Amino acid sequence: MNAIVSAPAARLVHVPLGERAYDILIGSGLIERAGHEIAARLKGRKAAIVTDENVAPLYLDALVASLEAAGIVSASLVLPAGEKTKSFEHLMTVCDAVLEARIERNDAVIALGGGVIGDLSGFAAGIVRRGLRFVQVPTSLLSQVDSSVGGKTGINTRHGKNLVGVFHQPDLVLADTDVLNTLSDREFRAGYAEVAKYGLIDKPDFFAWLEANWRQVFAGGVERAEAIATSCQAKSDVVVADERENGPRALLNLGHTFGHALEAATAYDSRRLVHGEGVAIGMVLAHEFSARLNLASPDDAKRVEAHLKTVGLPTRMDDIPGDLPPAEVLMDAIGQDKKVKGGKLTFILTHGIAQSFVADDVPSSEVLSFLKEKHPR
Amino acid sequence: MNAIVSAPAARLVHVPLGERAYDILIGSGLIERAGHEIAARLKGRKAAIVTDENVAPLYLDALVASLEAAGIVSASLVLPAGEKTKSFEHLMTVCDAVLEARIERNDAVIALGGGVIGDLSGFAAGIVRRGLRFVQVPTSLLSQVDSSVGGKTGINTRHGKNLVGVFHQPDLVLADTDVLNTLSDREFRAGYAEVAKYGLIDKPDFFAWLEANWRQVFAGGVERAEAIATSCQAKSDVVVADERENGPRALLNLGHTFGHALEAATAYDSRRLVHGEGVAIGMVLAHEFSARLNLASPDDAKRVEAHLKTVGLPTRMDDIPGDLPPAEVLMDAIGQDKKVKGGKLTFILTHGIAQSFVADDVPSSEVLSFLKEKHPR
Ligand SMILES: NC(=O)c1ccc[n+]([C@@H]2O[C@H](COP(=O)([O-])OP(=O)(O)OC[C@H]3O[C@@H](n4cnc5c(N)ncnc54)[C@H](O)[C@@H]3O)[C@@H](O)[C@H]2O)c1
Ligand SMILES: NC(=O)c1ccc[n+]([C@@H]2O[C@H](COP(=O)([O-])OP(=O)(O)OC[C@H]3O[C@@H](n4cnc5c(N)ncnc54)[C@H](O)[C@@H]3O)[C@@H](O)[C@H]2O)c1
Ligand SMILES: [Zn+2]
Ligand SMILES: [Zn+2]
Numbered sequence: 001m002n003a004i005v006s007a008p009a010a011r012l013v014h015v016p017l018g019e020r021a022y023d024i025l026i027g028s029g030l031i032e033r034a035g036h037e038i039a040a041r042l043k044g045r046k047a048a049i050v051t052d053e054n055v056a057p058l059y060l061d062a063l064v065a066s067l068e069a070a071g072i073v074s075a076s077l078v079l080p081a082g083e084k085t086k087s088f089e090h091l092m093t094v095c096d097a098v099l100e101a102r103i104e105r106n107d108a109v110i111a112l113g114g115g116v117i118g119d120l121s122g123f124a125a126g127i128v129r130r131g132l133r134f135v136q137v138p139t140s141l142l143s144q145v146d147s148s149v150g151g152k153t154g155i156n157t158r159h160g161k162n163l164v165g166v167f168h169q170p171d172l173v174l175a176d177t178d179v180l181n182t183l184s185d186r187e188f189r190a191g192y193a194e195v196a197k198y199g200l201i202d203k204p205d206f207f208a209w210l211e212a213n214w215r216q217v218f219a220g221g222v223e224r225a226e227a228i229a230t231s232c233q234a235k236s237d238v239v240v241a242d243e244r245e246n247g248p249r250a251l252l253n254l255g256h257t258f259g260h261a262l263e264a265a266t267a268y269d270s271r272r273l274v275h276g277e278g279v280a281i282g283m284v285l286a287h288e289f290s291a292r293l294n295l296a297s298p299d300d301a302k303r304v305e306a307h308l309k310t311v312g313l314p315t316r317m318d319d320i321p322g323d324l325p326p327a328e329v330l331m332d333a334i335g336q337d338k339k340v341k342g343g344k345l346t347f348i349l350t351h352g353i354a355q356s357f358v359a360d361d362v363p364s365s366e367v368l369s370f371l372k373e374k375h376p377r
Numbered sequence: 378m379n380a381i382v383s384a385p386a387a388r389l390v391h392v393p394l395g396e397r398a399y400d401i402l403i404g405s406g407l408i409e410r411a412g413h414e415i416a417a418r419l420k421g422r423k424a425a426i427v428t429d430e431n432v433a434p435l436y437l438d439a440l441v442a443s444l445e446a447a448g449i450v451s452a453s454l455v456l457p458a459g460e461k462t463k464s465f466e467h468l469m470t471v472c473d474a475v476l477e478a479r480i481e482r483n484d485a486v487i488a489l490g491g492g493v494i495g496d497l498s499g500f501a502a503g504i505v506r507r508g509l510r511f512v513q514v515p516t517s518l519l520s521q522v523d524s525s526v527g528g529k530t531g532i533n534t535r536h537g538k539n540l541v542g543v544f545h546q547p548d549l550v551l552a553d554t555d556v557l558n559t560l561s562d563r564e565f566r567a568g569y570a571e572v573a574k575y576g577l578i579d580k581p582d583f584f585a586w587l588e589a590n591w592r593q594v595f596a597g598g599v600e601r602a603e604a605i606a607t608s609c610q611a612k613s614d615v616v617v618a619d620e621r622e623n624g625p626r627a628l629l630n631l632g633h634t635f636g637h638a639l640e641a642a643t644a645y646d647s648r649r650l651v652h653g654e655g656v657a658i659g660m661v662l663a664h665e666f667s668a669r670l671n672l673a674s675p676d677d678a679k680r681v682e683a684h685l686k687t688v689g690l691p692t693r694m695d696d697i698p699g700d701l702p703p704a705e706v707l708m709d710a711i712g713q714d715k716k717v718k719g720g721k722l723t724f725i726l727t728h729g730i731a732q733s734f735v736a737d738d739v740p741s742s743e744v745l746s747f748l749k750e751k752h753p754r
Contacts, residue, residue: 164505
């Protein structure tokens with residue numbers, strides 16, 4: 001490994017959160033430059049890398065070498081891949097490994113992987129010694145455009161997804177756009193659902209741009225970096241307006257209430273459904289449900305569905321392989337989801353493309369009959 | 378249970394932490410008034426009570442009835458008593474019970490018990506749904522004067538005490554001075570070590586007052602409430618100056634670096650040593666070590682030891698029943714303790730009674746030879 005690495009142009013999104021402010025770098029070759037970028041920002045010279053068994057063989061050596069070249073000693077922990085790794089058991093394993101590596105307050109925990117690794121190790125970084133430095137090196141599209149930005153960390157429990165966790169902002173995010181070339185098409189598409197989400201929340205031009213340019217985003221190159229940077233900026237804007245998710249940040253949940261219920265209903269089995277696929281179906285449902293409530297035109301739901309289908313995403317509950325539980329069970333999962341206040345249902349609904357809003361008084365009877373209609377089993 | 382409870386005078390210490398500000402009420406009959414005080418401050422009408430098997434038979438019914446009278450529905454979880462309960466396994470149990478009780482953001486987790494229950498359930502309240510309302514009803518003297526104030530929560534791991542946790546301030550602390558009557562003498566004395574600590578940090582008059590009035594504090598009555606309120610105020614002052622323990626708050630660790638090492642060396646076996654006893658021995662050691670470094674007079678160490686001995690606390694390592702590991706092993710525990718920065722040892726030392734200070738460059742060789750001298754095994 002070469003200690004002197006030339007610095008190709010990277011895009012920079014700054015997240016201005018006061019004393020918790022941080023940079024997101026987006027571009028090519030960032031794993032090779034990681035040691036340099038981290039050493040420039042953090043005082044500590046030790047790191048604990050957490051990654052998964054798919055990502056480790058591809059990128060762990062390069063990251064370790066880059067850290068070493070910058071004078072940072074690292075220990076690595078390789079966990080099983082997949083949503084099930086976001087558990088109390090693995091949280092304990094990560095905390096233990098971080099303590100074993102004698103990581104102190106100025107040293108860093110580094111997440112090298114997708115959202116699963118980021119959420120889990122960010123949580124560990126937030127609780128070991130009541131908070132350690134944390135660097136995200138997101139390697140899936142979903143984690144580059146969504147989970148690595150904003151400081152939400154967590155694990156799943158038998159009661160639902162992400163119900164236990166902390167807010168712990170990273171100190172740096174390094175989104176290397178090259179690593180997405182080894183991501184499966186299916187995972188790339190799943191991440192793309194979140195990219196499209198930013199358009200559908202409040203950026204009509206971005207959604208139209210995606211409709212026109214999605215092929216180039218999938219192929220790589222400047223459009224890919226552009227789409228990722230636009231997404232990170234969008235997420236950053238929302239996070240800065242509402243760091244602890246009391247208000248506007250809820251818009252990021254467009255498609256997620258339905259999506260999470262579907263993930264629960266498929267027991268987080270990634271063979272059947274991954275997060276972004278649940279979000280894709282959930283966004284179509286949110287537009288259809290809004291149309292059913294006469295808030296939006298049914299044409300908007302059709303336009304959303306058409307685009308997501310074009311890129312190869314599932315858009316209907318029936319697209320999920322295997323049986324789904326009855327609508328009542330899905331409703332129950334929605335009720336246990338965290339967007340519940342005083343018993344009433346909070347939903348992200350929309351007045352049309354890029355006109356989403358928070359509705360916090362949605363009658364559950366309406367949701368139930370809608371679900372029964374969409375999923376008549 | 379009577380829904381109408383007259384309000385005996387309680388002392389109030391306000392902790393002014395901006396949007397995380399809260400009240401500490403100290404006085405007689407507060408468990409019977411808990412429902413009223415909580416309902417006056419929190420919007421939610423559900424609570425999950427966490428307690429232990431010693432405290433539950435004594436006070437759980439009264440607390441539940443008081444909540445009920447104020448319109449708050451509660452679920453209870455009774456855990457084994459003792460330091461070993463501050464574990465990942467029990468954290469998971471508490472999180473699960475809180476989710477099972479469907480506690481939402483405005484509802485509360487209530488800790489009814491000593492520091493073990495407070496630290497564990499405060500941690501759970503800090504991470505379930507990324508933060509729930511939290512009420513401390515401390516029932517041990519130690520928890521009333523120390524652990525229930527300040528927002529430090531956590532659990533132990535095989536690497537050491539309190540190494541995993543979050544800062545999560547309570548919304549209310551209710552310190553009922555009557556409940557201390559059922560506390561064992563030994564536990565009362567252990568808590569008293571922390572009371573004395575506030576004097577030794579920087580309150581010469583308070584320490585002298587304790588030397589004169591300790592019998593009344595042990596017996597109950599106005600002196601007890603006075604000592605607890607003074608302690609809570611002292612802790613509050615330090616916490617407000619340094620909420621996240623980056624600077625002055627470290628003074629609260631007077632006696633704790635040695636104390637924690639002794640707790641680790643006795644495997645957190647409460648038959649041999651409880652936290653406050655470790656702190657008592659640790660404070661004497663801190664004064665003796667300061668004298669050895671020519672920072673303070675040996676007479677001050679003697680005065681500290683004399684008072685702690687008078688109230689019945691252990692003051693020397695040899696007072697601990699059973700064998701202790703060699704000095705080198707104690708040193709290792711000190712090194713793994715969290716007050717370590719870039720490899721150097723941070724200690725709270727003193728220039729004399731009530732003149733403590735943070736020393737962050739203590740050579741470990743000095744500590745080791747001191748330990749060998751005090752504990753020649
Ligand atoms: N914290 C947040 O704000 C937030 C936001 C959105 C989603 N999430 C969470 O993110 C998770 C989903 O993230 P995800 O989709 O990245 O899942 P993931 O981490 O499971 O990654 C998906 C799969 O791709 C593999 N992979 C990752 N990078 C690769 C690469 N470069 N090459 C080859 N394979 C690679 C992984 O090993 C895994 O098998 C969910 O748990 C979700 O709850 C969190
Ligand atoms: N968070 C902080 O800032 C902080 C500060 C200091 C100590 N601590 C922690 O506090 C813990 C020690 O607290 P503790 O001494 O209260 O321990 P504890 O909770 O184990 O209580 C001591 C014993 O007294 C019993 N007990 C409690 N109240 C009683 C009552 N009213 N009547 C009869 N029995 C009663 C308990 O069941 C237990 O057996 C340690 O884990 C320590 O790390 C935390
Ligand atoms: Zn998502
Ligand atoms: Zn203590």
